[in-house]
Amino acid sequence: MIFESYIELPALVAWVGRWHPLILHFPIVLLLIGIFLGLTGKKVPKKLLTLAVLTALITAISGFFLGRESETKGNLLFWHQWLGGGLALFAALWYGLEGLQLKKPIYSKILQIVLLVLILFTGHYGGMVTHGEDFLALPVNKKEEKIPENPLIYAHVVDRILENNCVSCHNANKQKGQLLMTSLDNLLKGGEVGNTIIPSDAENSELIRRLHLPLEDEEHMPPEGKKPLDEREIKILERWIALGASDTLRLNQLEDSEPLVALVKGLMEPDPMEKWKNLPKVADSTLQNLASDYLTINRIAINSDALSAAAFLPPEYDPQYILNLKRVAQNIVELDLSGLPLGPQEMGLVAQCTNLEWLELDRTPITDVEIDTLKNLSKLRLLKVYDTKIGDKGVGVLKELQSLKSLYLWKTNTSQNVLDDLKSTRTNLIVDDGIDDEVKEFFIKSDSLVEEQ
Amino acid sequence: MMEEDKIKSENPLKVNRRHFFSQLSVGIGSLALGSLLIPDLFKNSAGQIAQPTLGIPHFAPKAKRVIYLFQAGAPSQFETFDYKPILRERMGQDLPESIRKGQRLTNMTANQDKFPLMPPKVGFQQHGESRTWISDFFPHIAKIADEITVVRSMHTEAINHDPAITFFQTGSQISGRPSMGSWLSYGLGSENKNLPSFVVLTSRGKGNSQGLYSKLWSSGFLDSKHQGVLLRSGKDPVLYLNDPEGISRSDKRHLLDQVSSLNKLHHVETGDDEIESRIAQYEMAYRMQMSVPDVMDVSKEPESIIKLYGEDCQVPGTYAANALQARRLAENGVRFIQLYHQGWDQHGNLHDEMEGQAKDVDQASAALVMDLKQRGMLEDTLVIWGGEFGRGNYCQGKFDPNNYGRDHHPRAFSIWMAGGGIKPGLNYGQTDEFGYNVVENPVHINDFHATLMHTLGLDHEQLTYKYQGRRFRLTDVAGNVIKDLLA
Amino acid sequence: MVMNDSAPRDTFVLNRGEYDQPTDTVYAGTPASIYDFPDGLHKNRLGLAKWVTDTKNPLTARVFVNRIWGMVFGRGLVETAEDFGVQGSLPTHPELLDWLAVDFMEHDWDIKYLLRKIMLSATYQQSSELTPELKIADSENKLLARAPRFRMSGEMIRDYILASSGLLNREIGGPSVKPYQPAGLWEETNAGGNRGTLTKYIPDEGDKLYRRSLYTFWKRTLPPASMTIFDAPTRDFCEVRRQKTNTPLQALALQNDVQVLEAARVLSQQIVAEKDSPKDMVNDVFKSILVRSPSIDELELLESYYSNAWEEFNQNKENAEKLIAQGSYLQNESDPVKTAALMLTAQVIYNLDETITKE
Incomplete structure (x- = not known):
């Protein structure tokens, strides 16, 4: 079925065309050697030249056949074909010239320079045809634009997915399968198979059907070798089509229960690694020096300078091994000091870790006084202070930590009304103050293990 | 070309070695050509070639450790989490062949010509806001319905215990591969250097049991320092941990100092650095002699915690004691804590045996999850509860509603998970109305492994070990991360 | 019955490994790339044995002397003793390997002779002292300018301790024995109830406690702990080269x-x-x-x-x-x-x- 469009071309011819990308390397190399010899005043061996010209012709012919396969010729292909044809022609001319044994070598030198220019341009256009227009452009940092706060689903999300995954083959120059994916109108128009997208009918939309085919399938898009779309990208396209494929739809017009909301928000969410990008650099040797039998310190992930540290209680406690962390205080985002006999010195260190997101201080002797040192930890997301002596005053400090999402307060001296107040004023903060009494009661009463005995 | 394809599809094995290689050479040629044309063919999906370093996650992890409550012997999904009312309606009727589809059976039921459907004797209720179906065998787990995610669409390929457990623990039915815990120890290193990073605790219920094998916690071809350490309930929790009678702690210190100074003398003489590392290992052993009993000592636990796990948690060697132990080990930075509770192999006398087994594990499992939660540990500890496969929806042997059993069933079974970056209160995957086949969101063991590794910040395709000429992974050549399960 | 080669059963390629889906019948054979199977030999186990030990077979003698060398020196002349193929490493001393292999065959495959030959060599009798110069020149000691240092295997360590204290029982042959093992290990992991002789570990008494480790009873699902701690293989898969780890558990076991x-x-x-x-x-x-x-x-x-x-x-x-x-x-x-x-x-x-x- 996929070959339908080639039917007017004899299969063998099409097959010959397919060899073009392989053969083309021979004339390039052979001609370059010949030109090099010629320009440096050496004699160009006859056999070399013969072979070079022969392969140049074969390449041009096979290229012509290959070109026949694509119906719509973009500018790139057009220029590549003409330059390639010219190249073959000039190569043949050179061959003829050598045969004439002209006395003035200047002609053949001019010819050689022309050939050199032709090779460069033909190759350049050829490269752009196969790899995309910007393939040979200098590497520019493709910094993706941030998706705006309330994005247009088509312009800011869908178009971006298509741009990243599809447009390199479905653009004005290449237009594989006669499909242009650069605008919504073109998408609605479809390609040779038609119905690329059917608004409100994702299931029958050719685009979605092909995305879901197994990777091995000939018709799967993007084709073999290109990076397939990830699940989220596919689902976003699917939902957008299902919702009518509109180009005016905005995120805030969707209901919260609509799956598209979570999908798009997920796409907008910054990569967790991104926020740690600007932390100071830490050398592996520094980490090795800090680590000891009772202190584990590691990068959160490979290539990240964010650190996670956990201290354990040595037989003889001396806070120095914790205080040493001062060197990397800015880098520590997770710190576990639970169960240690912490004093003001250690808490001083904690206060210096201003990028802390996760802090465990449970089962330590800290009180409201020490909690005060946490008030500058503006990025703190999780705090464990259960089984400590902190009370209502401490909770008052914690209440001001705006980033805090989880707080563990079980077995502390906090009073119920302060906790209730905290829960009601900070609705996005999860406060855990132990197992629900009713549940606990149930567990004690129905101790299934006792019954058995 | 069509011809050849036809021949191949009729007999895919009609390829001899020469033929294979001749095809391969075309393959290699076109591969090289392909990479010329498509520059990112050999890059990974992220578009960059990351150099994996051991001991550090590949990306920021959600979970730091795992407690795996393995129910060895395979508890029946029909008496636990997969409620199928049709079994009662059609009790005693034959399982339709349209459902069974020539399923491969163990030799325990392979000779059966009838497959009478058998409903559970135990009742089912929906619990929590998630409306999760849980059988009345598990009143305590019912209380944490909104904390757990029940996956009802697990499936495996193995139909007998040994290959099935080996598959679950090592990613291969054939033994010899490193177990999950070893892979994690290899990939993440230890959190607390004074304890092993992978420990194993075993207990046994009164139900029909299958044995356990040390290969389940073996490190396979990985360095043997990654192998699971069996923690025992007796006075020697780690083998050879206790000094012989008559040696005091200070005697031991003197002895080690002596060993170390003689070793140092020898180090100067030979110049072999291996001696230095031996000295370090002796020091570590000395520290373990203190740290391990300290972690294992539950006598410091307050009364309220004892009550929560059930009085049995004070009896060493019980599941409840191991569950409490698991929390203490997790608290002290052990990466992978593997519990095994034997006795779930109910080929007969299912109702009574399962009742007993459920009593062993129900309260302690739920207590563990709640205890972890109040300590904020559920945020970075993944708890898993489940067996190696499921059980059939039909009666094994003669139909007898009063004393029935179920044979092994690999096509669908249920497990639950909690914490560690898994969405709480989710009901994931579905089986058909008979509970025989998965009809929605299947989760294969390889997928389960990939997902588990993902929560720990590991890319299952990147954590590899080269052995016998090729790179091995826990998921070998399969596995997809089930993103829907992730919070 | 096991030894009967006269009526080999048919063997099939199984479709995707499913035992109930046999496809093509396959027959025994040896890799022609190593050495063609001579026409005169029968395709049975006797034939195989003759093929393996044929002096024209390029692998057998080399592999064997390399393993013996590996046992004596801690590392074979071909480091990957289990793999002489393209994925394996190249020999450090190819001529020596060839010579030893031929010499071994010429002396009637006599292992004792081979061992003596190796151990009487000047190379074997060197000191293992590592001078700073040697450390720079060849830190891995691939060229064997000094004697190697390596930790002995679990079996060797136990035998060594028994021998040096005079306890070793040098009796040869006989059934396996059960030396000391921490109590309760078998009982904790078996399936419960009475499952025959493997249910409970009852150590032997008297002389049997001091027999060479070669004779130690091996329960496949739970091998002797004192051996596995020292890297004895689980025997789940073939392991030619053992790991030589250095762990705290080894320190505890020795203490x-x-x-x-x-x-x-x-x-x-x-x-x-x-x-x-x-x-x-x-x-x-x-x-x-x-x-x-x-x-x-x-x-x-x-x-x-x-x-x-x-x-x-x-x-x-x-x-x-x-x-x-x-x-x-x-x-x-x-x-x-x-x-x-x-x-x-x-x-x-x-x-x-x-x-x-x-x-």
Whole structure:
């Protein structure tokens, strides 16, 4: 079925065309050697030249056949074909010239320079045809634009997915399968198979059907070798089509229960690694020096300078091994000091870790006084202070930590009304103050293990 | 070309070695050509070639450790989490062949010509806001319905215990591969250097049991320092941990100092650095002699915690004691804590045996999850509860509603998970109305492994070990991360 | 029945490994790339044996001498002793490997001869001292300018301890034996109830406790812990080269395994009965275990350790008696304080890196 469009071309011819990308390397190399010899005043061996010209012709012919396969010729292909044809022609001319044994070598030198220019341009256009227009452009940092706060689903999300995954083959120059994916109108128009997208009918939309085919399938898009779309990208396209494929739809017009909301928000969410990008650099040797039998310190992930540290209680406690962390205080985002006999010195260190997101201080002797040192930890997301002596005053400090999402307060001296107040004023903060009494009661009463005995 | 394809599809094995290689050479040629044309063919999906370093996650992890409550012997999904009312309606009727589809059976039921459907004797209720179906065998787990995610669409390929457990623990039915815990120890290193990073605790219920094998916690071809350490309930929790009678702690210190100074003398003489590392290992052993009993000592636990796990948690060697132990080990930075509770192999006398087994594990499992939660540990500890496969929806042997059993069933079974970056209160995957086949969101063991590794910040395709000429992974050549399960 | 080759059963390629889906029939054969199977041989096990040991077979003798070399030197001439294929490493001394292989075949595949040949070589008899120059020139010792140092296998360590204390039972052959093993290991992991002889571990008594480790009973699902701690393979898969790890569990096993403690006790009792002065006793223990005389420094250290231990036990005789109760081997009437102090001294030596290392 996929070959339908080639039917007017004899299969063998099409097959010959397919060899073009392989053969083309021979004339390039052979001609370059010949030109090099010629320009440096050496004699160009006859056999070399013969072979070079022969392969140049074969390449041009096979290229012509290959070109026949694509119906719509973009500018790139057009220029590549003409330059390639010219190249073959000039190569043949050179061959003829050598045969004439002209006395003035200047002609053949001019010819050689022309050939050199032709090779460069033909190759350049050829490269752009196969790899995309910007393939040979200098590497520019493709910094993706941030998706705006309330994005247009088509312009800011869908178009971006298509741009990243599809447009390199479905653009004005290449237009594989006669499909242009650069605008919504073109998408609605479809390609040779038609119905690329059917608004409100994702299931029958050719685009979605092909995305879901197994990777091995000939018709799967993007084709073999290109990076397939990830699940989220596919689902976003699917939902957008299902919702009518509109180009005016905005995120805030969707209901919260609509799956598209979570999908798009997920796409907008910054990569967790991104926020740690600007932390100071830490050398592996520094980490090795800090680590000891009772202190584990590691990068959160490979290539990240964010650190996670956990201290354990040595037989003889001396806070120095914790205080040493001062060197990397800015880098520590997770710190576990639970169960240690912490004093003001250690808490001083904690206060210096201003990028802390996760802090465990449970089962330590800290009180409201020490909690005060946490008030500058503006990025703190999780705090464990259960089984400590902190009370209502401490909770008052914690209440001001705006980033805090989880707080563990079980077995502390906090009073119920302060906790209730905290829960009601900070609705996005999860406060855990132990197992629900009713549940606990149930567990004690129905101790299934006792019954058995 | 069509011809050849036809021949191949009729007999895919009609390829001899020469033929294979001749095809391969075309393959290699076109591969090289392909990479010329498509520059990112050999890059990974992220578009960059990351150099994996051991001991550090590949990306920021959600979970730091795992407690795996393995129910060895395979508890029946029909008496636990997969409620199928049709079994009662059609009790005693034959399982339709349209459902069974020539399923491969163990030799325990392979000779059966009838497959009478058998409903559970135990009742089912929906619990929590998630409306999760849980059988009345598990009143305590019912209380944490909104904390757990029940996956009802697990499936495996193995139909007998040994290959099935080996598959679950090592990613291969054939033994010899490193177990999950070893892979994690290899990939993440230890959190607390004074304890092993992978420990194993075993207990046994009164139900029909299958044995356990040390290969389940073996490190396979990985360095043997990654192998699971069996923690025992007796006075020697780690083998050879206790000094012989008559040696005091200070005697031991003197002895080690002596060993170390003689070793140092020898180090100067030979110049072999291996001696230095031996000295370090002796020091570590000395520290373990203190740290391990300290972690294992539950006598410091307050009364309220004892009550929560059930009085049995004070009896060493019980599941409840191991569950409490698991929390203490997790608290002290052990990466992978593997519990095994034997006795779930109910080929007969299912109702009574399962009742007993459920009593062993129900309260302690739920207590563990709640205890972890109040300590904020559920945020970075993944708890898993489940067996190696499921059980059939039909009666094994003669139909007898009063004393029935179920044979092994690999096509669908249920497990639950909690914490560690898994969405709480989710009901994931579905089986058909008979509970025989998965009809929605299947989760294969390889997928389960990939997902588990993902929560720990590991890319299952990147954590590899080269052995016998090729790179091995826990998921070998399969596995997809089930993103829907992730919070 | 097992030995009957006359009616080989048909073997099939199974469709995707499913046992109930046989496809093509396959027949036995050997890889032609190694050496063509001679026409004159039958395609049975006798034929295979003849093919394997044919002098024209390029692999067998090389592989075998390489393994023996690996056992003696800790690393084969081809480091990947299990793999002589394209994924394996190249030999460090190819001519030597070839010569040894041919020599081995010419001497009728005589293993004893081969071992003697290797061990009488100048290369084998070098010292393992690592000079700074050698460390720079060849830190991995691939060129064998010094003797290698490597930790012995679990079996070798146990045999060594038994032999050096005089406990080793050198009897050859017979059924497997069950030496000491921490109690309860089998019971904890089996399926419960009575499952035959493998349900409970009942250690043997008397002589059988001291037989070579080769004869230790091996339960496949739970191999002897004292062996697996020292990297003995699980036997789930073929392992030609063992790992040589260095772990705290090994330290614990050497310190607290009854087998070692008993050896230290028995050795001390013998020496206490023979010698009087602490110096002689310590010297004897040292020589028995390490088969060399201690240096002045070593002797001094050990002697003062012995006297300290003696002081300690002299003040607390009860502890001395408890300590020397280790193991079921016949107790020799000897002064418990001296014995205990010397036993700890022996323990120190048994726990030295040098003791468990071949150098």
